Amino acid sequence: MRPLFYSLLSILMLSCAAAKYKPLKINGVSFVASRGVVDASHVKPIVNINANAAAVMPFGFIRDQAHPEVTHNTKRQWFGETRSGAGQYIEALHKEGINVMVKPQLWIAHGEFTGFLEASSEADWKLLEASYSDFILEYAEMAQEYNVEVFCVGTELEAFITHRPAYWQELIKAVKAVYTGKLTYAANWDEFWTTPFWHQLDYIGIDAYFPVSTMQTPTVEDCIKGWAKHKPGLKAFSEKLDRPILFTEFGYRSVDYTGKEPWRYDRSMTSVNLIAQNNATQALFDAVWDEDWFAGGYLWKWFVDHNNVGGVDNNQFTPQNKPVEQIIKAHYKS
Known part of the structure; x- marks a missing residue:
């Protein structure tokens, strides 16, 4: 019986080793920079929704596109937007068992869309490149x-x-010379198809504002149908590049038509529709989260001062102190 037992054990171990390893999903939030330091009281609300990751987002600024120089880490910035602030946030998050993605972002004067950023001369391209490299x-x-x-x-x-x-x-290549962790890039939802350097990175990062429903108050079922239009392409793209897809941002405003153009943040949308936010968020979890090609994502967006943000009268992206917070908590626990 002893040789047979060890033979069966060996077969079982080999079978387990051959099974495809499935890493834990990144159940994350985008942790918005603030003026001051953070401590456990600011991080506990993240832990309380069962999140296991957070994006820390230091900022660089371009004050004039005619002179596209990135400035960063200045005394004029909020603490959380600077190197010392980002470092302090990371320590506070790690202390509570929250993994971190550092996601440096640009702000262009007047809030102009970063996707349109380009220089008008070779000299300005060199200025942009040199200053962006310093920043990153x-x-x-x-x-x-x-x-x-x-x-x-x-x-x-x-x-x-x-x-x-x-x-x-x-x-x-320069980033890899100084940083040994996992790398991604946050491509806009309609941009990632043409991003040329995914083979150099570990995750295909997407800011996932895919249109999924044209209904004023979208149902879960309608949003899942909307995701059915996007999922085959995402799966095929992931398989082609042999890289998992990471939603570097995802989320919905608590507003009418939230699934129609989820990227919109303008103030012209004044309604409050908590059910729309609930349904669109639940549908994303139902449609995407358990797919093998999907690594997880970072909810947009989560503010430091939890008790004083969001709420049932708020129509912006944050889920804080809204019914959708319980949907996220339940899903992140599963």
Whole structure:
């Protein structure tokens, strides 16, 4: 019986080893920078919704597109937008068992869309590239210093990438020279198909504002049908590149027609529709989260001062103190 027992045990062990390893989903939030330091009281609400990850988002600024120089880590910025602030946030999150993605972002004067950022001369391209590299490499070095789990090399910069692909390939090499964790890029939902450097990264990052329903108050079923239009392409893209897809941002406003153009944040949309937010969020979880090609994502967006943000009269993206918070908590626990 002894030889037979060991033979069966060996077969069982080999079968287990051959089974495809499924890493835990990234159940994350986008942790918005604030003026001051954070502590356990600011992180506990993230833990309480069963999240296991958060994006920390330091900022760089371009004050004039005619002179596209990125400035960052200045005394004029909020604490959470700077290197010291981001580092302090990371320590507070890690202390509570929350993994971190560092996701440096650009703000262009007057809130202009970063996807349109481009220079008008070779000299200005060189200025943009040099200053952007300084910005990104500073935070890549910081991410290494704090043992950050994921680093994002950029967010929604389609024109910049289209015009200067060689620069981006060299930038990623430079990031890898100082940071040894997982890498991604946050492509806009309609941009990722043409991003040329996914093979250099670990995740296909997508800011996932896919249109899923034209209904004023979308139902879960209608949104799931909407996702059915996108999922085959996402699956095929993931398989082609042999990379999992990570939603570097996802979420819905508590507003009418929230599934129609989920990227819209303008103030012209004044309604409050909590049911729309609930249904669109539940549908995303039902349609996408358990897919093998999907790595998880970071909910947009989560503010530091939990008790004083969001609420049932708020029509913006945050789920805080709204019914959808319980939907997220239940799903992140599963």
